[in-house]
Amino acid sequence: MHFSTVLARSPAGLFSHISRLAALSKDQVLLFALSPGSASSSDLAQLVQKLTALAPRTIGCLSGPLPARYGLSCSFAIFDSNSCFPFRSQIPGRASTQVGRRHSFRQKGPQTDLLDRDVPSGNIDWGAVWDQNLTNNELPTGLQSLSPDEIGTIIYFTDAAPEGLSNALARFPAATKLGLFAASTPFLTGRPVTLFKDDKIYESGAVGLALRHPEAHARVQFLGMEPLCEPMLVTQAEGNLVISLNNKNPTQLLLAAIRAAGIDFAASDSLKDNDEFALATLRAEDSHQMCTIMSGDPSRGTIALRSLSAPPIGARVQFFHRPKFTRVTIPPELTNPANPMHTLGFIACPETSQYTHFQESADGDGHIFGDTFLAASEGGFISSRAQEGRSEAPWSSAIPGSLATLGWMSAEDGTIAPNPFPGSLRN
Template sequence: MHFSTVLARSPAGLLSHISQLSKLYRDHVLLFSLSPNVASSDLAQLVQKLTTFAPQTIGCLSAPLPGHDGLLSCSFAMLRPENCFPFRSQIAGRASPQVGRWHSFRQKGPKNITEEDLPSGNFEWGDVWDQSLTNNELPPALQSTSPDDIGTIIYFSDAAPEGLSNALVRFPGATKLGLFATPTPFITGRPITLFQGDKIHESGAVGVALKHPKASARVQFLGMKPLCSPMVITQAEGNLVITLDDKNPTQLLLAGIRDSSIQFASSDSLKDNAEFSLATLKGDEPHQMCNIMSGDPSRGTIALRSMSAPPTGARVQFFHRPKSTIPAIPRELTHPSSPRHTLGFMACPEMRQYTHAEGADEGIAHVFHDTFLAGSEGGFISSRSQEGDSETPWSCAVPGGLATLSWRM
């Protein structure tokens, strides 16, 4: 197993590194991510080299790493073929949630929720959301694998991974981590760009299932700061939080902002300068976190960038970060001090335009040894497994959100 992340000042520097790896790991399975901040002709050449130097390759186009947007980034994981199962998924997901809308049945058009719209009697919201996604078959390459053999599943996906993530519950002992591939409509003409060997896909997912030992999983939220004391979800529906501590959630958020030390110029708005999130807590630490898309001060509800809000009774806390803050990549990934292989998927701030890597110096700027690090504006989807039981898949697009998997060497 070999992991590395390369930051290059030009395509030539990266091509040289690819050539060296191809001589050492030609018989391995290659998992890769590549940032597309180069000229289209250079991007085509890099993709051709990446997809042909190993018998099996799985990859995607990803975002430049935070703080290094002027550098071309490419991550490599060379995996022994006897220890992994590459796969391609075309399992359908569902449409993105809309603010304050309930559209799980996908009728002619969404409509505002009213009391008459809601099902009567006792029901579970999770069952409503997942009713069309629970009977999916596994991708063909995984159908003959034994759940007991698989410790970790890694994949790159479009914006609708729910069908695949629900199918992967058949591997309860495996930790699953997916990266939402970065949008590429103005780069390749595709919504996203995935690679499987010499095939290019614009939807679905590609990935690898790895045999044991299972990776150790960790999630961090870099640069996020708590805004107020913890609270309890007392009412939620769909992706809406309706009450916190039986109070108006939006008013609680606004009170937290007023009581904090956040400073804005009079001409600036909160939306333009800060991002706010809601996290579930495990002990005193954030366990899951998702963006707050909007709030209604009069009705009180806040809408989360998530398929569902935390359940009633969950302890939660508001967090925030200035949009000007660039999440710093932890030193444990750039200069690892322990003998580990680490794979990390990071949620990056949205960028209007990438800066092309085209420096006169054709050398490599940085190499993160034993680390595979990929970023995306769409963030990641995670399902950690402990003692043979996996958590419900959840996604995070909070800039600075970082999910890592580590294996001891």
């Protein structure tokens, strides 16, 4: 196993790293996430060609910019082909509004040309399809012959509608699943999202990998979020609505916590267009899940969460706050060469002009994070962690700074190899 993340000033830095990975990726499976930054269309096409030819089997996507100085970056993970199973999913999910050249979902299917073919729109009753998927959990191509007991981790890149796939992946209850919402690319490639599997390019659905045991250690952090009050209990909830907390009006509790914290809030007490507020479900004293608060009604008291469901009655929860201009940063442990973990992480990171400084090589060519695969997306991630043979219901977070990681310890037999190219792009 090899992980690395390259931050580059120019495509030449990525080309150099790709050439050095050629020997490691022979007969293996490559997972990559490419953030093209301001690369030209010709450079982007060349990068994609080299990435998809780097290994016999490849899975990838175009991702968002990392919170770093350069928008151009690429993350690489090389897995043993004997313990890794690539897959492609066309299982539809809920309808999603698209922007750009097409305003509806396009036909799902492979494309063999490079980044510039147009595809006609289609008219699909996505509500009806989603209703069918509640009971139809047929596995995607590439996973149908696998025994649920042999899979420990599933990693995937998805469009904005992963509900059908996440429903199907419940067939692997002992596996931790982690998905990245691929970056929106209608103005870059003419596709809602841009996904890769081998020499094919897709604009919808999902692509991913299933990995044999041992399963990865899963962790979720909500960087930059600050608690607003003491923990409370959910006493009434329905759908994605929290109706009462501690048998009190939850919106009034939130507004009181905001005022007590001295946060400069709109005179109308509206949650819209202000700082990020969220409700977290607690395990012990840690935030286990966190959902953005979309709206609140001071008179009725209900709070609407950006989630398919609210925390259940009896759950311990807590309000959190993130100031609008809080900068997203990469945690130091992911860039520390002494870290014994080999880590794959997905971080929610909107496009921003703010960035983190890293030590560059003498000629300012860029930087490499060894033993780390880090990809960003404005859409965030979708997670379903497994513990003791059972996985939680899938949930997602697009809160800026939310970070989901999978970690593997280095094996004694060298199965998980250390990164051979630590430090800067030029050694």
